[in-house]
Structures are given as C-alpha cells and as structure tokens.
Amino acid sequence: MMKKPRDGPLTSSSHNDSYPSISYLELVQSANGFSVDNLIGSGSFGSVYKGLLSSNGMVVAVKVSNLQQHGASKSFIDECRALKSIRHRNLLKIITTCSSTDNQGNDFKSIVFNFMENGSLDPWLHAREDDGSQSKRLSLIERLNIAIDVACALDYLHDHCETSIVKHPLFIVI
Numbered sequence: 001m002m003k004k005p006r007d008g009p010l011t012s013s014s015h016n017d018s019y020p021s022i023s024y025l026e027l028v029q030s031a032n033g034f035s036v037d038n039l040i041g042s043g044s045f046g047s048v049y050k051g052l053l054s055s056n057g058m059v060v061a062v063k064v065s066n067l068q069q070h071g072a073s074k075s076f077i078d079e080c081r082a083l084k085s086i087r088h089r090n091l092l093k094i095i096t097t098c099s100s101t102d103n104q105g106n107d108f109k110s111i112v113f114n115f116m117e118n119g120s121l122d123p124w125l126h127a128r129e130d131d132g133s134q135s136k137r138l139s140l141i142e143r144l145n146i147a148i149d150v151a152c153a154l155d156y157l158h159d160h161c162e163t164s165i166v167k168h169p170l171f172i173v174i
C-alpha cells in the first residue's frame with residue numbers, strides 16, 4: 001500500500017527501543033542501493049543484502065521484508081520478538097531493525113544482523129559429494145558438534161520464546 005512519505009528517518013520502536021537507530025537511507029547506502037551485487041540470498045519473506053555501515057564500519061546482513069508477500073509483516077514482528085532478547089552463542093543477534101517508508105512512500109521493514117561469512121548452515125549440511133565445494137564437506141565429528149549446538153540453541157529458544165516462534169529458529173551460528 002502506498003503511503004505518504006514521512007519527514008526524516010524513522011526507526012522501529014515498537015519491537016525494541018534499545019536498538020541503535022538506523023534510517024532507511026543509511027540502510028540503502030550501506031547495501032549499495034540494495035543492488036543485485038549485494039544480494040546474499042532470499043527467504044520466504046524477503047531478500048538479504050550484504051551491507052557496510054558507514055557509522056561504525058560494521059559488515060552486516062540487511063534482511064528486507066517483501067511486504068507484498070502475505071505473512072511478511074507478521075514474520076518480521078515474530079522474528080524481532082523472538083530474537084530481541086536472545087543471548088546465545090549459537091544464535092544470530094539482531095543489530096537493529098528499521099520500520100519506515102522507502103523513498104517512494106511504501107512501507108519498509110528490515111532487520112540488520114551480523115554478517116555471517118560462512119553463510120547459512122543448510123549448504124554445509126547438504127553439500128553433495130560431486131558439487132566440488134571441498135570447503136563445505138564436513139566430517140562426522142563436525143556434524144555431531146553442529147547437531148549438539150543446534151540442540152543447545154533449540155533448548156534455549158524453548159526456554160526463552162513462545163512456542164509458535166520456536167518453530168522458526170531462523171539462523172543458527174556455528
């Protein structure tokens with residue numbers, strides 16, 4: 001839905017007031033205008049871009065919700081809620097969130113994470129013998145350690161989040 005552009009940068013405050021504030025403009029600039037070159041991947045509810053925050057030089061992953069997608073707005077809120085108070089070595093932390101309007105006045109929602117150099121766990125676990133990516137072959141011990149870390153993270157989520165959110169642990173940092 002088109003909305004009247006608001007003045008100045010707006011940052012989400014409804015999900016967590018303690019995040020440092022970041023504007024839509026800063027995020028666009030950090031990710032080179034959300035260019036294809038900065039695109040890291042896509043999920044069910046949006047796209048993730050690599051960005052560089054000019055304020056502190058931090059390399060980040062900017063997850064931009066595709067608000068045209070049914071359920072994206074709820075997913076954004078659930079993800080913010082689930083991850084806002086999480087402190088666990090195997091779970092990705094939110095750096096900040098941005099709930100604003102883009103330069104055309106459309107709603108814009110984004111979550112900023114630490115950039116994970118090794119990407120998501122999935123290709124590591126499901127690398128095929130013939131795909132040539134030597135670096136993604138894991139030994140049995142490494143796989144067992146990952147399973148233990150995942151179990152540990154899920155246990156933590158069970159204790160700290162609503163059960164409906166625990167079904168979406170989102171990203172496990174190994």
Ligand SMILES: Nc1ncnc2c1ncn2[C@@H]1O[C@H](COP(=O)(O)OP(=O)(O)OP(=O)(O)O)[C@@H](O)[C@H]1O
Nearest residue numbers: 040041042043044045048061113114115116119120
């Ligand atoms: N913090 C991050 N650092 C590096 N890459 C990331 C990061 N977050 C996401 N990605 C990449 O972007 C892709 C999409 O992530 P996203 O969280 O949108 O979806 P997903 O969790 O993989 O899938 P779905 O939302 O459908 O369950 C990931 O598969 C991963 O390759």
